[in-house]
Amino acid sequence: MSFLRYLRKINTQLQLPTRLERQFSNAGTKSAILQYEKDPQPQFTDTETQRLLQSMTQMQLDKVFRKRTVPDNDNEIKFMTTEQLENEFVKMIEKAKHQLQMPPVVKVKQDTERIISKDPALKDFQNTKFVFTDITYGLRQSDRKVVVRDVDGTLSYAPLETQKRMNQLYFPLKGRTFHTPRMFSEQEYLQRCLDDHKYEFVLDRLTVQYEPYELDFHQISAQVFQHLNESKEFDQLRSTRHFGPMAFFYAWHHCIDDLLYDMIRRDYLQNAVELIALSYKLHNVPVEFRKTISELDALQPTPEKRALNQLLSSLKSKEEHEGIQQEIQTAIGKAESDFAADEISLKFIEAYIASEHALKKVQLELAVQTLKEINLEKLQLYHGLKKAHGMHAS
Amino acid sequence: MLPITRGIYNALSLIARSPQNRYALHTASALQCKAVAAEAEAETAAEDVEQDAAAEQKLDANDRTKVIPVETSMRYLKSAAYKQTYGDDFVWVQYRRNHKGMFAPRKTRKTCIRQGKISTGNPCPICRDEYLVLDHRNTDLIKQFISPQSGQVLSYSKTGLCQKSHFKLLVAVERARDYGLLTYDVPFREYDYSEYYGKTEETAPKKP
Ligand SMILES: [Zn+2]
Numbered sequence: 001m002s003f004l005r006y007l008r009k010i011n012t013q014l015q016l017p018t019r020l021e022r023q024f025s026n027a028g029t030k031s032a033i034l035q036y037e038k039d040p041q042p043q044f045t046d047t048e049t050q051r052l053l054q055s056m057t058q059m060q061l062d063k064v065f066r067k068r069t070v071p072d073n074d075n076e077i078k079f080m081t082t083e084q085l086e087n088e089f090v091k092m093i094e095k096a097k098h099q100l101q102m103p104p105v106v107k108v109k110q111d112t113e114r115i116i117s118k119d120p121a122l123k124d125f126q127n128t129k130f131v132f133t134d135i136t137y138g139l140r141q142s143d144r145k146v147v148v149r150d151v152d153g154t155l156s157y158a159p160l161e162t163q164k165r166m167n168q169l170y171f172p173l174k175g176r177t178f179h180t181p182r183m184f185s186e187q188e189y190l191q192r193c194l195d196d197h198k199y200e201f202v203l204d205r206l207t208v209q210y211e212p213y214e215l216d217f218h219q220i221s222a223q224v225f226q227h228l229n230e231s232k233e234f235d236q237l238r239s240t241r242h243f244g245p246m247a248f249f250y251a252w253h254h255c256i257d258d259l260l261y262d263m264i265r266r267d268y269l270q271n272a273v274e275l276i277a278l279s280y281k282l283h284n285v286p287v288e289f290r291k292t293i294s295e296l297d298a299l300q301p302t303p304e305k306r307a308l309n310q311l312l313s314s315l316k317s318k319e320e321h322e323g324i325q326q327e328i329q330t331a332i333g334k335a336e337s338d339f340a341a342d343e344i345s346l347k348f349i350e351a352y353i354a355s356e357h358a359l360k361k362v363q364l365e366l367a368v369q370t371l372k373e374i375n376l377e378k379l380q381l382y383h384g385l386k387k388a389h390g391m392h393a394s
Numbered sequence: 395m396l397p398i399t400r401g402i403y404n405a406l407s408l409i410a411r412s413p414q415n416r417y418a419l420h421t422a423s424a425l426q427c428k429a430v431a432a433e434a435e436a437e438t439a440a441e442d443v444e445q446d447a448a449a450e451q452k453l454d455a456n457d458r459t460k461v462i463p464v465e466t467s468m469r470y471l472k473s474a475a476y477k478q479t480y481g482d483d484f485v486w487v488q489y490r491r492n493h494k495g496m497f498a499p500r501k502t503r504k505t506c507i508r509q510g511k512i513s514t515g516n517p518c519p520i521c522r523d524e525y526l527v528l529d530h531r532n533t534d535l536i537k538q539f540i541s542p543q544s545g546q547v548l549s550y551s552k553t554g555l556c557q558k559s560h561f562k563l564l565v566a567v568e569r570a571r572d573y574g575l576l577t578y579d580v581p582f583r584e585y586d587y588s589e590y591y592g593k594t595e596e597t598a599p600k601k602p
Contacts, residue, residue, distance in 0.1 A: 045591055068579040069545030099582070104590040142589050175581040183574030193574040204580035212590060 033222045034253045039107040043282055044248060052274045052281075052293075053244035057100060059303040060239040061310070064096045082315060089311045093304050102244040109213035114157040122153035131158060133166045141167050164211065175208040184209065184220060194227040203242045225249045234262045251279040257360040260349075264367040267374075269345035270296050276352045285357065292348045299341040328385045332378050339379055346372065458524060459510040467527035471534045476525075484538040485526060486519040486553040502550045505558040520559040528562040530569035533576055539563055545578050 043049060067073075080088065130149040146158040146166050158166070168176055183189050183205070193202050202224055210217035225246050228234065237243045250256045256279050263272040273296060277289035301309065329335045334342075346368065353364045470476050480488070491498050492515070506514050506521035520526050526535060539548050539555075547567055550560045570576035 041591065045587075069542065070579055070581070071544045071546060073543055098584075101585060104585055104587060106590050140586065140589050173583070175583070181572050181574065183572065189573050189575075198574070198577055201577040201580065202574070205574075208580050208583050212585075 033219055034226065034249075035218060035222065036105075036107060036252065040248070040252060041104070041106045043252075044105040049248070049278065049281065050244075052278045053102065053247055054100070055303060056247050056271045056274050056278075057102075057241075057243040057303070058239050058268075058271070059093075059096055059100065059307040061092070061096060061307050063239040064099050065092075085315065086312065089308060092311070093308050096307065097304065100239070100241050102241050103207045104212045105245050105248060106213050108215050108218055109160065111159050111161075113159075116147065116155045116157065119153040119155065122149070124151065125153070127151060131162060131166060133170060135170050141171075160214075173208065175205070177209070180216075181205070181209065184216065190220065190223070194224065197231060197233050197236065199224055199228055199233065199236050200240055200242065203237075203240075207241075221245070222249065229255060229258050232258055232262060234259055235266070247275060247278065251275065251282050254279070254283075254357075255359075257358060257364065261360065261364055261367055264349065264364065264371055267371060269342050269349065269371075270300055273345045273348050276349065279357070287351075287355075289348070292344060295344055296341050299337045299344075324389050328382065328389070331385070332382050334378060334382070336382075339375070339382070342375055456512040457510065458507045458512060458521075460524070462525055462527055464527050464529040464531050467525055467529070468532050468534065470525040471532070479523075485523070485535070486538070486548075486555070489519045489554045491554050492516045498551075500551070501557065502554060502560070503556050506556045507558075518554055518556040518559055520555055520563075528559065528566045530566050530573055530575060532566070533570060536563070536566055536570055536576060540567070540576075 132147045134145040146163045148158045149155050206220055237246055250259050256275055260272050260275055277293055280287050280289050352358055353361055506517035541548055
């Protein structure tokens with residue numbers, strides 16, 4: 001009998017480690033769900049990575065500023081001078097950049113028990129725990145002190161779950177609920193959302209409901225990305241804040257080929273190069289990619305500049321000579337610099353396909369081949385049109 | 395007057411305990427029955443049987459005791475019969491409230507269905523069609539009641555739903571959002587990067 005009691009005592013003492021173990025084993029059984037095996041944060045926050053991800057995300061203003069069904073949905077009509085309008089455009093780009101802020105990719109935070117003091121004198125003072133929260137205005141969520149006085153008189157820092165709950169209680173985050181939406185808690189409904197291709201909705205809600213360092217955040221986002229990799233609906237996330245983390249996820253887990261195929265098929269060659277470069281960078285592959293990237297950057301504008309130019313082009317009065325050149329470019333969809341950039345990127349992509357890193361070689365080769373043919377046709381058409389208009393084929 | 399009839403009704407139903415005692419009330423009050431005698435009850439019961447067939451037919455259209463499963467309703471919303479009834483409009487578009495004077499009362503009626511029957515001549519868009527079932531799975535129906543501009547549930551002053559149906563609608567919408575069956579625009583969450591990155595940088599050098 002005493003032996004049994006002893007066992008029970010051991011059990012209670014070991015409760016915390018076993019719970020942790022269960023979490024890990026749970027992740028183990030769902031072996032399909034990929035996880036970051038080491039802290040991805042330094043790689044993610046690196047300025048070069050960020051630049052690559054931002055460039056890949058692109059900035060389609062129509063998509064960033066799509067009409068949202070939110071309660072305060074009013075628009076304002078103003079008369080402006082051209083100068084004011086130009087300033088407004090610049091502001092819009094800044095705003096779009098803010099809208100595309102990527103959710104941070106950090107490692108899962110483990111709960112550690114930090115005891116402040118043990119006061120056995122307070123044992124059984126009450127039969128419930130007390131939670132004390134510092135509700136000073138303006139503190140950051142993670143800086144807020146939340147402590148718990150246990151029934152047995154132990155005073156300790158609150159576990160993450162309690163901390164999150166108290167934060168939500170005193171400083172509610174819009175859109176977050178106390179109970180987990182059944183969409184996330186029940187696999188069946190999450191699967192259903194994914195099968196309906198509601199990726200952006202799921203990810204948006206995920207960012208609101210969970211903190212980026214929570215295990216659930218990692219598991220669900222990984223599940224979404226993996227489903228996305230199978231359904232190949234990457235275009236849904238393009239030009240949203242989730243594209244960066246998605247590309248990062250694929251690059252980290254060596255499965256960029258489907259995304260790459262999609263990029264090539266849609267003629268986003270620069271993005272394809274950036275994706276390959278990112279995967280090289282993450283896995284320290286000894287291939288020099290920085291030169292190609294800088295060459296491409298010199299030839300093509302950044303997404304922000306491109307969006308701004310697009311906005312400004314609606315203002316410009318067309319000059320005669322410019323007008324025809326512009327017209328040819330818009331008709332074909334490419335300028336001279338684009339053709340040059342394509343050539344560089346194609347060379348880089350082909351080198352990647354030939355290397356041992358590519359997994360779906362045949363598919364990618366085919367895509368590249370068809371794209372090359374289309375591009376060649378376009379180039380011929382471009383030169384032909386130019387000649388017909390009597391311009392120098394410079 | 396009402397309490398008296400109700401008293402008689404209660405007394406009658408106590409004695410009768412027949413399954414159709416509701417109809418018994420009508421016949422009984424029609425007969426101006428004052429004496430609650432067993433013989434009279436037997437007489438009325440005999441007459442009931444004859445009238446029942448006719449009464450049942452008349453009451454059938456207003457009877458709402460039958461529970462229609464959601465699956466049926468979901469199929470109905472995709473059917474040709476639905477299309478014929480409503481066309482391309484939402485179910486509430488053609489509905490008009492009845493009221494005296496120029497302005498409708500601010501609130502709609504409490505309920506259209508009392509004691510398993512439609513108790514009004516102008517039931518609300520949900521109650522008038524028994525195959526419209528408000529449920530979180532019935533997203534085709536729920537979507538008709540959500541504003542395309544603000545994403546909120548339309549007010550009953552616009553749709554004309556009775557208070558009970560409107561409440562059911564609110565529950566269904568909330569549930570549908572919880573299950574992820576109904577998408578909506580989630581509020582934008584702004585990240586303070588320093589909250590996630592600054593800290594790890596502080597602790598990172600300490601580890602080794
Ligand atoms: Zn009603």
